[in-house]
Amino acid sequence: MVGFARAFWSPDKQEEKALTSHHHVDQLDRIDQLWPWLSDKHSQVLAVQAPHAYHPESFSYGELSELISTAAASFYSLGIRHGEVVALFAENSPRWLIADQGLMRVGAADSVRGASSPVEELNYIIIDSKAKALIIQNAELLNKLSLTNTQMKEFKFILQLEGKSDRESILDWQSFLDAGIGLKAPDPFADRDHKSAEVTTATILYTSGTTGKPKGVPLTHANILHQMKSLACVAYPAVGSPVLSVLPIWHAYERSAEYYFFSCGCTQTYTTIKELKRDLPKIKPVVMATVPRLWEAIQIGFYDAIKALPPHRRWIIKKALSNSAAQRVSWRRTRGLTVEPISPINKLISFIEAVGRWPMHRLASLLLWPKVLEKLCGGQLRFPINGGGAIAPHVDVFFESLGVELLVGYGLTETSPVVSCRRPWRNIRGTSGPPLPKTEFKIVDPETRELRKYRERGLVLVRGPQVMNGYLGKPEETSKVLDRDGWFDTGDLGMLLPDGSLVLTGRAKDTIVLSSGENVEPSPLEEFLVASPLFDQVMMVGQDEKKLGALIVPNVPSILLWANNLGFSFPKDLGGSPGDPFVRKSLSQEINRLLAQRPSSRSEERVIGIALVDAFTIENGLLTQTLKQRRENISARDQFAIADIYSR
Incomplete structure (x- = not known):
C-alpha cells in the first residue's frame, strides 16, 4: 500500500506529552x-x-x-x-x-x-x-x-x-x-463504564440543512470524550x-x-x-475557536484602523507587514512546510531570502506587532483555532506575519466534529492538518472507490472513535455515508500529503459541471476573490452553462475608490442589483484578471459575467450559523440575477 493515500495518527513527543498531561479525561466514562x-x-x-x-x-x-x-x-x-x-x-x-x-x-x-x-x-x-x-x-x-x-x-x-x-x-x-x-x-x-459510553447518546445535533431538512445526529458520550482527550494534541x-x-x-x-x-x-x-x-482586548483570550469569517473581520479591522494613521506611519506599517509576510513564507518554504514539494535549490533560495528579511522582521516583531496584537485580540492569543471552513490564504499569511499561528481544523457534525487539525509545531498552510488520535483517512475515486495516491484528488473518507453510529431514525441515509467497516463518506474532495496532512479542495456536491464537461470547484475561487477589497462575498454559479458566472456582494466604497483611480465614473449605488452594465463589465474584467493570477489557474476558471446582489447573512437564511453559504437558498433568491448573467 506504499504510496497510496491513507493516513493514520502517528504521535510525536510533543503530542505524547500533551496527552499525558491531560490523562484525567481518560478516566471519564x-x-x-x-x-x-x-x-x-x-x-x-x-x-x-x-x-x-x-x-x-x-x-x-x-x-x-x-x-x-x-x-x-x-x-x-x-x-x-x-x-x-x-x-x-x-x-x-x-x-x-x-x-x-x-x-x-x-x-x-x-x-x-x-x-x-x-x-x-x-x-x-x-x-x-x-x-x-x-x-x-x-x-x-x-x-x-x-x-x-x-x-x-x-x-x-x-x-x-x-x-x-x-x-x-x-x-x-x-x-x-x-x-x-x-x-x-x-x-x-x-x-x-467505557463500553456503555459507546452506545449512550449524550446529545442530538442537527445538520445545518444547507440542502433539505436537517438530519438528526446522535452523538454518544464516547464520541465527544474522544474530542475532549484528543484536542490536547x-x-x-x-x-x-x-x-x-x-x-x-x-x-x-x-x-x-x-x-x-x-x-x-x-x-x-x-x-x-x-x-x-470590544471583548477581544478586554478578555485577552489565550485560546479561541471560531470560523473563517471572524478571522477575516479581525484582519479587516486592522486595515480599517491603519487608514486613520498619518501617511508616513501607514507606509511604515504596510512595508513592515509586507516584509514580515515574505520572511515568514520564505522560512516556511525553507522548512518544507508547504503543500507542494520544494526542490533543494528553491529551499536554498528561500533560506537566503528569509535570512535577508530577518532583521526587519525581528524589529517589527519586537516593536510593532505586539502593539497591533494587543489592540486586535489582547496580545495573549496562543491557540487560535479555525474550523467550519477553510481559511483564505491572505488571512492565514496576515496572522502568520504578526506571529500568530492559525490552527485550521476540519470536521463535520457527524464526526463530533474534529477529525484533523494543524499543529503549532508543524503548521502547513493550505492544509487542515494531520489526523487526531485514533483517526485515519483515505482518499478514493468518487466513482470506483479505488484508493488514490498521495497528492491525487479524490473523495475524503474518515474512520475513528468520533464518528457517529448513524442518523436518527434514517437507516437508508446512514447507509449512504457509513459503510460496514466504519468509513464515513464526508462528501468532501481533497488529497493527502505524505506526512498525513489533509488538503481540502472542494465539496463534491458543490462542484460546478460546465456544459463542456469541465469540473470546477467554486470554493477556492471564491476564497481567492474575497481577498480583494472590492468584494465582501462571492458565490460562483454556472452549472450546465458554457462559462462560470459570479454573484457579487460588493464593497461599494472600495469599488468607487478603485473606479475613481482608473478614471471611471460609476453610479454611487453601482446601479443597484444586478448592477449598472458598465460597472458589471468592469468588475467582470477585474475578476478575470485576478483569477488569471491565481496559482495553477485554468482557462475555464473565468467568468462570462457577474451580478451584484444583497448580502448573504444568517438572518436572511443565506448563511448557516457557522457562516457557510447556503448555495441552494442563494440561487433561489437570486435566480433572476443568475438568469441576467446568462441573458435568459
Missing part, C-alpha cells in the same frame, strides 16, 4: 463526570461568565458543579429518565450549560438548536427527536413555536431560561432549581486561561471545544458578534 473532578481540583477558579447575557452571571468550578447536581435532581424530580430526550432551544449562557450537563447526569440527552433558528426547523426537531420536555430561551420563542394545547400537555415540563412566563404551566429558572434543592442528585459514576492551555466563546454553543464545533477547554480548567467568557471587537 461520561462527559458530566468531569465536574466533580474540576470542583475537587479547581473549585475557586472562575469557570464561566456571561457579561452580555439577559441574566449576566459568573460561576466558579465549585459553584458550577453544585448547580449541575441541583439541575440533575430537578430534572429527575420532573420525571426525566435515562434515554429520554429533551429539546433545548437557546443561545450561549451558563444556564444552557447547566441544563445540558444536568440532563446528561440523569442519563438523558438534549436535541439542540439556536433560539433564532427557523420555527419550522425547531418544530421538526421536537417531533423528530421525540422530545419529552422542552427548554426554551424566552417567552418570545415559545410564542413563535405556536404549540397547540395538546402538544404542550404532552411535555413533562416546559422550562424558560430567561425571565418569567405569564403562563403558570411554564417553569422559570429559579423555580426549576428550587425543585431540586435538598434532593439527592443521580450518582454520576453509578452503572457507567492541538492546544493545551493552562488552568485559568481566558477563553472567548462567540460561536453558538449548540453547534458541534463550539460544543466539543467548550467541553475540552473546561476539561483544562479554563475560564470561558460568552460574547456576541456585536461585542466581540
Whole structure:
C-alpha cells in the first residue's frame, strides 16, 4: 500500500506529552463526570461568565458543579429518565450549560438548536427527536413555536431560561432549581463504564440543512470524550486561561471545544458578534475557536484602523507587514512546510531570502506587532483555532506575519466534529492538518472507490472513535455515508500529503459541471476573490452553462475608490442589483484578471459575467450559523440575477 493515500495518527513527543498531561479525561466514562473532578481540583477558579447575557452571571468550578447536581435532581424530580430526550432551544449562557450537563447526569440527552433558528426547523426537531420536555430561551420563542394545547400537555415540563412566563404551566429558572434543592442528585459514576459510553447518546445535533431538512445526529458520550482527550494534541492551555466563546454553543464545533477547554480548567467568557471587537482586548483570550469569517473581520479591522494613521506611519506599517509576510513564507518554504514539494535549490533560495528579511522582521516583531496584537485580540492569543471552513490564504499569511499561528481544523457534525487539525509545531498552510488520535483517512475515486495516491484528488473518507453510529431514525441515509467497516463518506474532495496532512479542495456536491464537461470547484475561487477589497462575498454559479458566472456582494466604497483611480465614473449605488452594465463589465474584467493570477489557474476558471446582489447573512437564511453559504437558498433568491448573467 506504499504510496497510496491513507493516513493514520502517528504521535510525536510533543503530542505524547500533551496527552499525558491531560490523562484525567481518560478516566471519564461520561462527559458530566468531569465536574466533580474540576470542583475537587479547581473549585475557586472562575469557570464561566456571561457579561452580555439577559441574566449576566459568573460561576466558579465549585459553584458550577453544585448547580449541575441541583439541575440533575430537578430534572429527575420532573420525571426525566435515562434515554429520554429533551429539546433545548437557546443561545450561549451558563444556564444552557447547566441544563445540558444536568440532563446528561440523569442519563438523558438534549436535541439542540439556536433560539433564532427557523420555527419550522425547531418544530421538526421536537417531533423528530421525540422530545419529552422542552427548554426554551424566552417567552418570545415559545410564542413563535405556536404549540397547540395538546402538544404542550404532552411535555413533562416546559422550562424558560430567561425571565418569567405569564403562563403558570411554564417553569422559570429559579423555580426549576428550587425543585431540586435538598434532593439527592443521580450518582454520576453509578452503572457507567467505557463500553456503555459507546452506545449512550449524550446529545442530538442537527445538520445545518444547507440542502433539505436537517438530519438528526446522535452523538454518544464516547464520541465527544474522544474530542475532549484528543484536542490536547492541538492546544493545551493552562488552568485559568481566558477563553472567548462567540460561536453558538449548540453547534458541534463550539460544543466539543467548550467541553475540552473546561476539561483544562479554563475560564470561558460568552460574547456576541456585536461585542466581540470590544471583548477581544478586554478578555485577552489565550485560546479561541471560531470560523473563517471572524478571522477575516479581525484582519479587516486592522486595515480599517491603519487608514486613520498619518501617511508616513501607514507606509511604515504596510512595508513592515509586507516584509514580515515574505520572511515568514520564505522560512516556511525553507522548512518544507508547504503543500507542494520544494526542490533543494528553491529551499536554498528561500533560506537566503528569509535570512535577508530577518532583521526587519525581528524589529517589527519586537516593536510593532505586539502593539497591533494587543489592540486586535489582547496580545495573549496562543491557540487560535479555525474550523467550519477553510481559511483564505491572505488571512492565514496576515496572522502568520504578526506571529500568530492559525490552527485550521476540519470536521463535520457527524464526526463530533474534529477529525484533523494543524499543529503549532508543524503548521502547513493550505492544509487542515494531520489526523487526531485514533483517526485515519483515505482518499478514493468518487466513482470506483479505488484508493488514490498521495497528492491525487479524490473523495475524503474518515474512520475513528468520533464518528457517529448513524442518523436518527434514517437507516437508508446512514447507509449512504457509513459503510460496514466504519468509513464515513464526508462528501468532501481533497488529497493527502505524505506526512498525513489533509488538503481540502472542494465539496463534491458543490462542484460546478460546465456544459463542456469541465469540473470546477467554486470554493477556492471564491476564497481567492474575497481577498480583494472590492468584494465582501462571492458565490460562483454556472452549472450546465458554457462559462462560470459570479454573484457579487460588493464593497461599494472600495469599488468607487478603485473606479475613481482608473478614471471611471460609476453610479454611487453601482446601479443597484444586478448592477449598472458598465460597472458589471468592469468588475467582470477585474475578476478575470485576478483569477488569471491565481496559482495553477485554468482557462475555464473565468467568468462570462457577474451580478451584484444583497448580502448573504444568517438572518436572511443565506448563511448557516457557522457562516457557510447556503448555495441552494442563494440561487433561489437570486435566480433572476443568475438568469441576467446568462441573458435568459
